[in-house]
Amino acid sequence: xxxxxxxxxxxxxxxxxxxxxxxxxxxxxxxxxxxxxxxxxxxxxxxxxxxxxxxxxxxxxxxxxxxxxxxxxxxxxxxxxxxxxxxxxxxxxxxxxxxxxxxxxxxxxxxxxxxxxxxxxxxxxxxxxxxxxxxxxxxxxxxxxxxxxxxxxxxxxxxxxxxxxxxxxxxxxxxxxxxxxxxxxxx
Numbered sequence: 001x002x003x004x005x006x007x008x009x010x011x012x013x014x015x016x017x018x019x020x021x022x023x024x025x026x027x028x029x030x031x032x033x034x035x036x037x038x039x040x041x042x043x044x045x046x047x048x049x050x051x052x053x054x055x056x057x058x059x060x061x062x063x064x065x066x067x068x069x070x071x072x073x074x075x076x077x078x079x080x081x082x083x084x085x086x087x088x089x090x091x092x093x094x095x096x097x098x099x100x101x102x103x104x105x106x107x108x109x110x111x112x113x114x115x116x117x118x119x120x121x122x123x124x125x126x127x128x129x130x131x132x133x134x135x136x137x138x139x140x141x142x143x144x145x146x147x148x149x150x151x152x153x154x155x156x157x158x159x160x161x162x163x164x165x166x167x168x169x170x171x172x173x174x175x176x177x178x179x180x181x182x183x184x185x186x187x
Contacts, residue, residue, distance in 0.1 A: 003080055004080060004081060004082050004083060005050050005080040007082075008082040008153075008155075009155055011153040012069050012153060013152060013153045013154045014152040014153055014156075015152070015154070017133075017152050017156055017158055018148055018149065018152040021148040021151070021152065022145065022148060025141055025144035025145055025148060026141065028144065029140050029141040029144065032140060033137070034099065035104055036104070036137075037167075038108075039107045039108045040049060040107075041109075042108055043109065043111065044108050044109050045106065045109070046109050049120055052105070052106050052109055052110060053187075055102055055103075055105070055106040055182070056106070056113075056180055056183075056184075056187060057184075058102060058137055058176040059099060059102060059103055059106070059176065059180065060181070061129060062095050062098055062099045062102070062181035062182075063099060063172075063174075063175075063176035063177050064171050064173070064174075064176075064177045065095055066092055066096060066099070066173040067170060067173035067174050067177075069091045069092045069095060069172070070088070070092050070166065070169060070170050070173060072084075072088050073085050073088030073089050073092060074166060076088060076127040082123050086150070089147060089150065092169075093143075093147060096143070099176075113183055113187050114186070115129075115182070115186060116186060119186075121182060124182075125179065125182045125183070128175050128178060128182070129175075129179050131171070131175065132171075132172055132175040133174050135168045135171055135175075136172045138168070139165060139168040139169055139172060141166075142161060142165045143169055144164055145161055146158060146161040146162050146165045146166075149161060150162075
C-alpha cells in the first residue's frame, strides 16, 4: 500500500487543468443553486398515469449509499489504498449527481411535503433539515474543489480541503435519510 501512496503522491500537479475545472466548479455550483431556486417556484405536470412516489425512498437510499461510500473512501485513504480511495470518491460523486438530478426531478413535479406543526419531533426535524440544507449548499463547491484537487494531483490542497469538507459531506449524506425517515409518515 505504501508503494501505491508513494506512486500517487509523486505525480506532478496539473495546475492548468485545475484552474479550468475550478471555473467549471463555480459555474456548476451557481447552476445548481439556480436550479434549486427554480424547483421551488415551478411545478411541471406529470403525464397521466405517471407517479414519482418511489423517489423519496430512492433519494434516502442513494444518500445512505453515499455515506457508506464516503466512509470506505476515508478508510482506504487512511490505509494507503489510493486506487480504492479514488474509486470510492468517483462513486460518491456519481451518487451525488444521481441524487441531485432525481431530487430536482421530484421537486419540480411535486409540491413539498411539510412536517406537521403539531408533531412532537418538529423542532428536531427542522433543526436537522436546516443544517442539512445549509451544509449541502455550502459544501457543494468545496466538494468539487476537493475532488478537483485530488484529480489534478494537487495533493496538499486536497488534504487541506478534505479535512473539513469530508465531515460536512458525510453529515449531509447521513442527515438526508434521517430527515426522510422522520418525514415519511407524512408523505
